[in-house]
Amino acid sequence: MKALLLLAAACAALAANPLAAEPLADGGAEDESALVQLDLDNVEIKTVIKLFSDLMGKNFLLSDQVRGNVSVMSPMKIPVEGLPKILESILEVRGLAAVPVGDIIKIVPRQEAVKSPVEFETEEGLRERVPDEAFVTQLIPLQYAALEEVKGLAQALAGKNASVIAYPPGNILIVSDSASNIDRLMKIVKEVDVPGLESTITVVPLQYAAASIMAEEVLSIIQGRGAAAGRPAPARRPGRRPAQPAAPAGGDDAIRVFADERTNALIIVASPDDTERVLALVEELDRQTPESKTRVRVKRLSYSNSDDIANVLTSLTASRTGEGMPPITVTSFPAINAIVIDASPQDYDLLQRIVEDLDIPRDQVMVEVIITEVNLARSLSAEFQTQTLSTINWNPTSGQQKGWDNTQNWGGTEFDPSLRNLIINDLEKGYPISAGSGLNYGFVFSPDSDKNFFGPFGVLLSALEADTEINVLAAPQVLTSDNEEVSLEVVDNIPVLSSTLTTGSGTTGTDTIQQIDYRDVGTKIKLIPHISKDRFVRLEVDQSIEQLVGVSLADIQGPLTPATIKRKTNTVINVKDGHTVVISGMIGDSYSTQESKVPILGDIPIAGLLARFRKNSMQKINLMIFITPRIVRNPTELAMVTQKTRDRGDEFLEEAHGQPVRLLEMFMQSVKDEPVKQMPPAGESARPYGI
Structure with a gap:
């Protein structure tokens, strides 16, 4: 089935390119634009030869020993005139050879091709009539070179199953090989078969050096182009054309050196004495150096x-x-x-x-960050309260008063429950009352009548002024390399209730499933320092502070749904080594006034103070962030920074054990007064690389 598909593809190719099917040997004009694409995957070789026969217009006769599968991958289309070279490669891989016999090309094993009657010629005209894949016999007459020496050279350069025979009576070399190999061998023999007294041919395989580079160096030394100081010429990159032969200036004998890159060998044509001299030079150059x-x-x-x-x-x-x-x-x-x-x-x-x-070693930077948040809160409140309890609760059996109803009131200006507690405590002596904040003064008047509709009457006068100051100080320090990102996090991982799911019903019972997530709350800092000339530091700063609102970490007993305050700063600054800079200062002011009063009475001048309550509040928040970079370029500077940080830690330990706490101004002054050891800028390399 695969063969039928392949033949169908070949027919389609021939239909698309009719000129490609014309035999090239008929002398017809070849279409240079005719292209074919080969994509053969594990196809039987007989089917492949049939495809090439149709494309090339040639007749092939296959031996019974032609068997096996081949694969040819060609992602791009190739011209039809390139098919003979591809066929030669396919046959060589399978150990086969093409032997032309008249208008037919026989495909036989290469061992048999040597013994088969093939076309031969004594001139180069045979190459014009025989394709590259053909197995032919070439007669090579020699005029100057020794026959046995050329035979040894041909055997070293010929194919694996080639035949090389020397015929001394006619000084002829008989070579049977593929046409392409014979073409290469003919060019080499032509170069070595030149006039020379007692010239010999020597093939020197190289072990370490490249043949093309060695040939050029040997010629340069012998001819004096690079040997004035007794040193070989500079090595040349592999892949250049082989060295061309040349005669030394003023020499009687020609010394020729050729490079055969396929075998990585040198071909030396020279007199015996010159050959020995060249061999000694090659031996010195072709060695394994460290x-x-x-x-x-x-x-x-x-x-x-x-x-x-x-x-x-x-x-x-x-x-x-x-x-x-x-x-x-x-x-x-x-x-x-x-x-x-x-x-x-x-x-x-x-x-x-x-x-x-x-x-x-890369320069390092010790970055000190000081974060201060000052929260000032101040409030002033003054109030005058009056209150009476109702006595409408009666005992229906005895007709007596059941008791004072402390859930209902009549008249007065009670603005908070403190006055009611004062009255109940005075009457029943069973309800404790907590001491209020600030200045508080009050009294209770109780009527004697058992059935008086007006209950006890109380008066309370209070005044309160409150001041709150919160000073949050954080001073993280981090050491990082130049141009390296570093992050520092001082956070608390608190549980946060994200969702609640209730399953079941009232008869079967309910189950409550809570989804708990954990959230980082605290201080996060991300820095990337870049040290420039003159000991300046360019800092990329990404800093954030997140705090809980209305609850402290010590009060957390379970999952929360907290509110948080987040303050974030993202900036890029340039600071000189050892200097302190403020990267942000956020100030927030808030004022509020709360007033409660008895309608009409509370609006009376002066006397209205007895019928109203007023509270004034003020809050100021100031957040400042200070950054001090210190460049560390050697172990001495690193030791100084380490010792200073250690001393600062000892000072904080002393404060924790009863020493006076330092003020913020003192702390900032100590940071500012720390010595900075100035170092010269790092040198730059001025060596050229030549890439």
Whole structure:
């Protein structure tokens, strides 16, 4: 089924490109724009050859030993003229060869292709008539080079199943291989078969150095282009064209050095004496030096983060352009804070210099934050109250008064329950009355009549002035590195009732399910310091204070639904090292007046004071935030800051054990008077990197 689908696809391709189906050997004009797309996944090789036969217009004869499956992935369309090269690669992978016999191309195992009758030629004209995938025999006559030496060279460069035979009577080399390999071999033989007295050909495989770089260095040294001081010329990047042969100036014999990058070997054509001299030079250069033991090195970092350094080096090396530049890979290994570098020795030296300039101790900043909130509250109240109790409760049996009804009153100006408690306490002596705040004076008048509709009559005069001052002081300190974000939280995690669900009914009972969340209430600070020149610090500050309203933390017994007050500051400031700055000051004022009075009577001048109650309240809130950054660039400065912080902690402990508490002004003055050791700005690297 897969073969039928493939043939259907081939027919569709041929229908779309009719010129692609024309045989190329017929001399017809080839359509340069004809493109095909190959996407073959594990298809039988016979089906693949059938597809190429239709596309190339060639006749193929398959051996019984041609079997197996192949896969060809081509995400982009390719021109039809490139199909012979693809077919050659497919056959080489399967150990097959194409042998042209007239108008038919036989596909046989490569071992049999050597013994099969194939087309041969003594000139290069054969390449014009035979495709790249064809297995052919080429006769190569030699004029100057020794036949056995060229044979050894050809055997080293030919394919795996190629045949190389020397024919001494005619000084001819007979080579059977694929047409593309023979084409490459012909070019090399042409370069080595040149006039020279007693020239020999030597193939030198290299172990450590790249053949292209070694060839250029050897020629440079021999010809004097870089050997004036006895040192090899600078190494060249791999991927450049092989070194071209040249004769040394003033020399009688030509010394030629070629690079075969496929086998990473040097081909030396020279006299025996010159060959020995070149071999000695190659032996000295092709050795394992400490810098080139391996491309992969591990670099441990002392101060920087391995991920950050790896990202920087990767960004730098990714922008490099140029043909033949070897790849560079940098990988982070956070477990030991190291980076793994895969690069050439020259590139590694460059990257190591960059890492040494980046992996340095970073400056640090000790940030001191002082948060003060002063809450001033003042109230003044004056009141004159009168009250009488009703006696309408009677005992229906005896006709006697049942008792004073303290739930009903008649007349008076009672504005709070204190006067009623005073009256009941006087009459029944059973209800305690708590002492009121401020100045209080009162009396009770009780009539003697048992059936008097007017009960006891009481009078209360009170005056109160209250002052409240709350001073909240927080002084957190935090040490962080330059350009690093740091956060500090001093919070209480309180339970908050978020929802309540009641299930069941009255007959079966009810269950109440409460959803409890926990909320952080307190002080939160987030800082990012940036140290600039002349010991200035640019601070990004994000600070918030959240407090409960109407309840203290000590009174919390269970889930709450509290109200909170939140004050938040978000800003960016520039401060000199050791200086204190106020980043915010929020002042809030509130005034309120409460008045209760008896209608008409309370409006009478002077006398109306006996019939009204008035309370005046004032509240002021002042929140200030002070920040002092201190740059720490060496262990000495760090020790000074640490000792100062320790001394300050001892002072607070002394206050907790009975010493006088310092005022805010004294605390701020001690912070301001702390010495600051001035240090010169950090030096900047001026070394060029040349990336």
